[in-house]
Amino acid sequence: MSLLYLKHFELARPPFQITPDTDFFFSGSRRGGILSALQHVACHEEGIVIVVAEIGSGKTLLARLLIAHLADNVDSVYLANPRFSRDEIITAISRDLGLTDLSSSTEGSLARLHEELLRRHAQGRRVMLVVDEAHAMPPESLEEVRMLSNLETDRHKLVNIVLFGQPELDTLLADRKLRQVRDRVIHRFELPPLTSEEAEAYIDHRLRIAGWRGGRLFSPAAMALVIKASQGRARRINLLADKSLLAAYAKTAQRVDKSHVRTAFGDLDANPAQTRTAASRRGWRLGVSSFALGAFLSAAVAWWLAHPAASASPAPQTAAAVQDGMGTSSRAVSRKVSPVVSPVVSPVVSPVVSPVVSPVVSPVVSPVIAEPDPDMIITRTEAAVADPQQRGFTLQLATLPARVDLAKYLNKIKPHVDLSNVYAHRRNYADRAAVAIYLGSYPDEQAAREALSALPPQLRADHPVLRTWAGIRAEQHP
Structure with a gap:
């Protein structure tokens, strides 16, 4: 349906598809800083990192962008569906690294994986395991992932682990049975909901990437209603903005107004009178920068x-x-990454103390x-x-x-x-x-x-x- 309004608004591509697309990555609300920090961890630090966010906040897009921009010497393993048993998860990781001659026993497969990790380490390569939707993992599988973090040489870990999940991941890790997993966490990042200002910049950013060259396409009242109903969640913003553009196209309007957004609500079975902004519910926080283009008509x-x-x-x-002034990040990060801002490191899960990566400013x-x-x-x-x-x-x-x-x-x-x-x-x-x-x-x-x-x-x-x-x-x- 989104394709219907492209020509009407002179767009080159759909701006609000909910399928993760790294071309549309928005670095505001700390996302750019978190991405940069994750890449720094991948190249320099060892242990388990967790990234927590509500559903529809952009976790999967961030995970894919992280993998796409890893340093040349970092190999990645990506598990999009981690509902594996203890035995299955070792097999899945091994096969993603190209291993086929696996043992029928978990212990044998783990030994074969250990050999492969040692081989890559000897070649100067690092391995990063990225698990999406980690809150859905069975506890015994999480414990098996923790065992992977024990694989090491006399000086270095052989695999770094990043777990992306909903807030339920915190609840899962709080279980006393998983305290050894929790103790391995070296950094914890949280993707906050977009503030009102950030949500407006996010919408403008996606429109510009899609080819929009005019002024503000959404009226102030329409923008305010989209932001209020979405509660700062990127996926919800995409759904409402897409259907609002479709409603405007159906009315041959050149600008999206509040009535078009209300029509979009009807399509999504949403009731704007019952929505609450994330500002009143959680207390929105200012993020890093908006990654948006400003333009004159x-x-x-x-x-x-x-x-x-x-x-x-x-x-x-x-x-x-x-x-x-200008800031510089670490050489390993800046060499590969372009659409991100300077590293920002979130508080670490207690009791681990996380180093802060700060930009160097020179005139x-x-x-x-x-x-x-x-x-x-x-x-x-x-x-x-x-x-x-x-x-x-x-x-x-x-x-x-x-x-x-x-x-x-x-x-x-x-x-x-x-x-x-x-x-x-x-x-x-x-x-x-x-x-x-x-x-x-x-x-x-x-x-x-x-x-x-x-x-x-x-x-x-x-x-x-x-x-x-x-x-x-x-x-x-x-």
Whole structure:
């Protein structure tokens, strides 16, 4: 059904399918930081890691993205359905590593697996076992996984283990019979529900990845209703947003309004009067960054450039007061991963103490630009984007059609910002050339949000958004 509205809204692909698709990964609400931390664990640390989240929060997508971006020397074993008995789980892991000559006994199969792990270790390779839906594992199977964590050389474990599960996994591990499993846990991460701001950025992010190039497709009232009913769960957002777009298409509407969302509720047998936001139920927490694109409508940009009076009043250059900076992550992580932000490590299950992986901040010095020089700004931006060490955040002010005179746009914003902090980057959206405009480079989300709130009204009116340099680097360029 989603295919019906693609042409109507000029989308290249369905934006809200519930099947996990790594192209649509949203790094906000700590997800990017957790992914980066998991990759660090895969390359440097040893033991059991657990990731806990409510149903429909993106666990499977995170697990698949983790496997897709492991370092070259890390081999993965992925168990999507862990409802194995004690005997079956060793066989499943062994076969996933390519072993076929297995013993008929569990002990024999475990010995053969141990030999294979030792062989790979001698070749300088690491093995990571990723178990999805781990809350559904029988306790005896979890205990068998714990036994795998005992396989080691005199210095190193032979297999790292990541368990993804619903909150019931915590309950399962609290059983006294599984205390030895619990004691092996070195990190515990939790995917929180999306806050209202993050959910809005998530919807915009998926629309942009799908090819949307206009302004806000959902009206404020429609967006608020989707967010309220979804309770911050990504899968629920996808279902409601998809059916809302279908309802708008059926009415030949060019924008989704509240009535279309109510129609979507009817299709899902949902009652918006009985829904509660996750903010009231759990107390939403701010996450890492939104991974979203901000954009002007082409007509709005053209009008703005043609009406000097619309932005003639000067405003203090407060956004430029934030010092440019960048953060770097470990070499093993940054070499393979592009759509993530700096590592963030969650609290560890007691009594294990988890090291905190912090970004290193170093200043970036930009040349002072007295007059707008588009070529100079584009050249400087290309160098920044191409540098894999350029980390942290920036503010995306606008996405301009390629035909718009960039010099004229820069003259428009010059009274409000320091041009030495402005970046302009050519890219393609849905195979159409465009120029994205960014402001500043900030070492962390807090600094970027402070700069965002300090923008003058003339720039805030077009809904600028936070971006990560890593995310920008991963996008399609001409």
